[in-house]
Amino acid sequence: MKFFNLFKKKDREVLKLACFDLDDTLCAMGPIQAETEALIAQMMHTDLHALHLRAKEHHAKTAHSIKSNSALEESKPTLTTILRTFNDVKRSHIHRDRDPILFSRQIWYKETLRQLNIKLSLTKLKELSVKYEKAYWDYLIPRLKLFPHTLETLRELKNQGMTLVCLTDSDGEKGIKLRRMAYLGLDAYFDFIITADDTKKNKPAIENWEYVLQHTGMRAAECMMVGDHPEIDLIMAKHCGFITVWTKEYLHSSEHFNYVDHEITDIKDVLKIVKKYQ
């Protein structure tokens, strides 16, 4: 029995590093994101309505036919069309593109305007997409909320001497993500904040976890990855040799995957898992 225990202890690595995804793992991004997207769609609708009126006046002045005016009327997008188009654009990028810049809201809004077939000069297109991106983050960031036990969990892990890493996809540029983390007061807890802007590839590219190992000097068996999206956050982490934890605090699911070692419904349960590996 004694021999067995010794063998078990030697066989099992002590956990030294906890790596966390950010959105819907440490903070609730989903609901505020939907609210922000609706707000920007409304803003876009107002702008396009104003542009439409201006074009109509121009048509009237230049005495264009009634037919061209009605064609103009038909081209005016509704709020639903704007929202649907933006969602299609977002879905075509999120969790698909590996290039970090393609997670830029500015790019998503530019594509939305293009797909709505609004005739805009390149200058106006740029001006509007920059404006929407700024309005998006200015509205969303102050309304972001951490999950109730996020800070106490990170504090306790820090007290235990764990190395803490945040590994998160890009928002198009690293500064935006850092601004978000500073607002949430998370930056003080992490030894490393790694975004896809550093690794040059969005998750689930394996380079993200390789980057964590290279920059922390840890071995994968000493590391744990915590995330809300198994296919994005955990499958490649497992492939590298990390212990994987699926947090279902934001989205409950009855699914299970063989590459997920542990499932939790409250971020503070990470502490119980860490105990098992000490």
Ligand SMILES: [Mg+2]
């Ligand atoms: Mg997430």
